[in-house]
Amino acid sequence: MSLPDIATRLERAASTATIAGRSLLGLDTNPVAADWRHITKVDPEGEKQLPLCYPLYLSHTSAISVGGSRDVTSENTAETFDLLEFSPAPAFHEPSDATHVTDETREQSTFLAIPEVLNGDSEALVGTLGLGIEYVKEDLGPSMLADKLGVSLDGVFGDRIGNFAAGYMLQDAVFEAYIIMNSDSAAAREANVTEDDLLSPQVAKQRALAAEHHLESEVIYLEYSGTYGGEEAVDILEAIDGATTWSRLWYGGGLDNRENAQAVLDAGADAVVVGDIFHDIAAEEAELFEQARTEFDGPVEVDAIRDWIETTATVPEMSATRYLSTITDVPQPETQALDYLASGVSFALELERIADRTETDTQSAIREAVEDETLAVEADLAEVLNGSNATAFTNSVGTALVADSQDGDSDLPSRHLGISL
Numbered sequence: 402m403s404l405p406d407i408a409t410r411l412e413r414a415a416s417t418a419t420i421a422g423r424s425l426l427g428l429d430t431n432p433v434a435a436d437w438r439h440i441t442k443v444d445p446e447g448e449k450q451l452p453l454c455y456p457l458y459l460s461h462t463s464a465i466s467v468g469g470s471r472d473v474t475s476e477n478t479a480e481t482f483d484l485l486e487f488s489p490a491p492a493f494h495e496p497s498d499a500t501h502v503t504d505e506t507r508e509q510s511t512f513l514a515i516p517e518v519l520n521g522d523s524e525a526l527v528g529t530l531g532l533g534i535e536y537v538k539e540d541l542g543p544s545m546l547a548d549k550l551g552v553s554l555d556g557v558f559g560d561r562i563g564n565f566a567a568g569y570m571l572q573d574a575v576f577e578a579y580i581i582m583n584s585d586s587a588a589a590r591e592a593n594v595t596e597d598d599l600l601s602p603q604v605a606k607q608r609a610l611a612a613e614h615h616l617e618s619e620v621i622y623l624e625y626s627g628t629y630g631g632e633e634a635v636d637i638l639e640a641i642d643g644a645t646t647w648s649r650l651w652y653g654g655g656l657d658n659r660e661n662a663q664a665v666l667d668a669g670a671d672a673v674v675v676g677d678i679f680h681d682i683a684a685e686e687a688e689l690f691e692q693a694r695t696e697f698d699g700p701v702e703v704d705a706i707r708d709w710i711e712t713t714a715t716v717p718e719m720s721a722t723r724y725l726s727t728i729t730d731v732p733q734p735e736t737q738a739l740d741y742l743a744s745g746v747s748f749a750l751e752l753e754r755i756a757d758r759t760e761t762d763t764q765s766a767i768r769e770a771v772e773d774e775t776l777a778v779e780a781d782l783a784e785v786l787n788g789s790n791a792t793a794f795t796n797s798v799g800t801a802l803v804a805d806s807q808d809g810d811s812d813l814p815s816r817h818l819g820i821s822l
């Protein structure tokens with residue numbers, strides 16, 4: 402038997418074993434964790450910002466998806482991952498274009514999640530993917546290796562390296578088969594999904610079966626981006642959940658309270674994906690801080706800030722409470738939201754005092770001033786970040802915000818945070 406014959410037989414045997422493992426033995430070989438119930442989608446575009454104490458909020462989510470369909474670049478993606486170094490939950494990369502993927506983002510993300518749209522045009526199913534693979538094979542792969550080895554590779558060897566890089570990246574990637582059901586959304590426009598492409602539960606189930614058995618998509622993603630799908634979404638989830646076994650089933654779009662999150666989980670979603678309501682916390686927190694800086698003059702206890710927020714704002718209706726409500730195992734979202742908002746405002750007020758003292762200092766002098774301060778928020782952060790990470794977080798974020806207020810440079814991109822001093 403020739404070498405190619407042996408390779409063919411081995412490949413066939415391996416794929417038969419895979420199918421038998423999944424279907425006959427019910428083995429869960431899907432690399433996407435089965436116990437993820439809640440994904441927070443963090444968009445790197447400039448207008449979508451993070452609350453100051455984002456590690457506190459993110460300590461309750463299962464994982465973070467970094468990506469978005471508009472105004473995303475490799476730079477703002479890498480900056481978002483820099484901030485998420487301080488996330489208690491793992492972060493993965495969901496690019497909407499292959500050029501958002503760099504050596505840096507590969508190292509910073511747990512895995513690469515590649516969208517494919519089951520009810521859009523062929524561009525959104527395989528076109529962008531083909532373009533992406535070409536980019537990895539011909540540009541990214543060879544340049545990553547050339548950087549590491551210090552020599553540039555071309556000719557037959559360069560081509561093989563490119564093929565290897567593309568194969569390796571895809572082997573490692575997770576595929577998300579999207580069914581986009583809100584035709585009036587950026588994702589729908591991106592994928593050319595129109596009213597005519599919206600699916601009935603029966604057809605959605607058939608496409609999901611094709612995704613599980615033919616595309617081997619690790620995730621089937623029912624997407625209502627920006628709006629809640631209600632009864633229609635529940636019917637589609639029930640139809641897909643009853644038919645598929647190996648792929649994870651995720652729902653995203655318009656979730657902003659416990660009832661709608663619970664409804665889609667009850668309908669069979671393995672996890673809910675939440676985006677807008679998380680970013681909304683940043684603007685709310687910034688507004689509270691603007692009010693607090695005129696309300697409080699001089700050092701103030703966190704308890705006093707908490708009491709003040711309770712009387713100034715309607716906490717049950719705030720985005721912080723709504724976001725935490727979508728995480729069904731957070732027992733008291735409102736109490737938790739009040740604590741986290743108070744931590745954010747307290748941290749910002751303390752940094753404002755440091756900024757007043759250190760006007761026109763260098764970055765290292767600012768860092769020293771932040772390090773010397775005992776910040777009340779550190780104890781809260783120590784509960785969700787391991788080891789010395791809480792101190793590293795307050796020092797890095799604190800230095801960045803103070804330096805930014807003095808138009809100085811900093812290592813961390815503070816423009817992604819809602820608060821500025």
Ligand SMILES: CC(C)=CCC/C(C)=C/CC/C(C)=C/CC/C(C)=C/COP(=O)(O)OP(=O)(O)O
Nearest residue numbers: 469470497499516525529530533587588591626
């Ligand atoms: C091979 C490599 C390295 C990358 C491939 C990159 C690919 C194929 C990207 C596919 C992009 C695609 C088909 C996008 C369609 C639209 C979509 C599903 C977008 C995801 O939605 P969000 O970006 O989360 O939506 P919002 O911005 O509306 O929240």
Ligand SMILES: O=P(O)(O)OC[C@@H](O)CO
Nearest residue numbers: 627653654655675676677
């Ligand atoms: O922003 P929202 O509406 O929460 O949707 C989340 C996600 O499904 C978007 O891709």
